[in-house]
Amino acid sequence: MKAANMDVIKVKGPNFLNFLNRRNEYPAFHFHDLMHKYGAVVKCSHLFYLVNDADVGKEILLKDLKYFNQQDFISKRTRAVFGEGLVTNEGASWASQRKLLYSVFRYKSVHESINETITTINDYLDECVSPFSDKNELIDIAKEMEHLTIMISGKVFFDTDLKPYIPDVQNIVLTSTKYMSDGLPFYIPLWVPTKTHLSLKNLGRRVDNILSPLLSKRLKSKRVKPDLIHALLQGLGSPDLFSKNRRLIIDEMKTMLAGAYFPTSSTLSLFWLMMGQNPKCFQKIKHEIKNTPEGYTFTSRFYKDFPETTKALFETMRLYPSAFSIWRKTKQKCTIKGYVFPKGKSVCISMLNIHRNPKYWKNPEEFNPERFNEINSKNRPKHYFMPFGWGPRKCIGDYFSIMVMHLAIIKILGKFDVEIIENQKLIPRPLAILCPDKVIAKIKSLDD
16 A cells, blocks of 8 residues: 655654553553654554544455455454454454344344343343432442443343353453453464463363353243354254354354444443533433333434433443454555555554544543534544444444443433532553543432
8 A cells, every 4th residue: 555645754652661651551542642752653663653643544444355464462452352253253253254244233223122131221220220219329330331231232132141251251251351451462363371371271161161051041042032052053054063164153252242242331431431520411311311201112213312421421432332342453664645564464443532632622631511512413424433444344233332322321311310429530450451540420210
């Protein structure tokens, strides 16, 4: 990919020791400082290139399949944990999987599960959250968002109540996302018997022991439900106990469960944190939801009736995209918008930096939901805001995640008066997904 009539732009960045000195900082915010110091593209010593420019990032993701692959250290670590699921697979096999799963994640299919999602949310709130309201106790609403989104994913994807398995699901996802971002940016094969690798293998077996019986149960059942398992069985056929297809189906179930629940719960947690820091915005959303007509019917177009909620949620995703970076590796030397990327180099596209780049956003560090009003959204190039990625490998679950987040916020604020405790700062967990450690809140039933 050559740049026509364009001079090569020299790329600068920290040397190895300077980069290493900040390895204990949360990567997203370290990368943010590097953008302000070095600009649109940063050469992080010999380790990788950091892309902070929306046009360069978009071009990389559009040309993904031809010039880049999933052999960077993050993708290798992800593959070691989740197998050959859609996130890490490549080539014809990936294209086949993507086509297969599209039937589950297209806009129409996702919104056919609205009522099921609402029922799951209401049941969870009644059983697990209402007792806190009755006792007037403080809760960690971030923890509740994790549990809730696991329950929703289990019901919608697998037609299963995952409540008994929440600790195991959390364990494998939290341990694996920590492993993905931990230490220096290179990959140590999983067969090397480190403490972390042994723990990952053990947790992986435990999750397999949860998902495998779900698959076996569906194989024996005559019930047809157009969910994730059904789509996989339709596309790959009924797997034998030890077949390659069975392994692929379980890997995909594991990938979709983790990919659906954790980024979604993390964004919801960040949303509540932002509401605590921006009470005027929070009051607008509460007022909007409070004034929802009695007996309101949720359809696939319900978003238009909750504009304040949508604007605040999208502004949260701009400031704090949970998947704050996308990693690739160059298959060959290429020049993009004047920047030369050598063959065999890892490239990190920072969504957080693109979303906070003053080249595209006025006062980018400020929380301002009006950036996402109808006029501003129409006038802004779409790739300035890409919390789910871009191009052929864009997150397939974006519609599902957006629907779940909206419904969770609307149903929670329709049932409870939520007060986020003041002066809470973002303390991120040391994970590859941007997620607050805690968000403390007080809730009170609106019926009291």
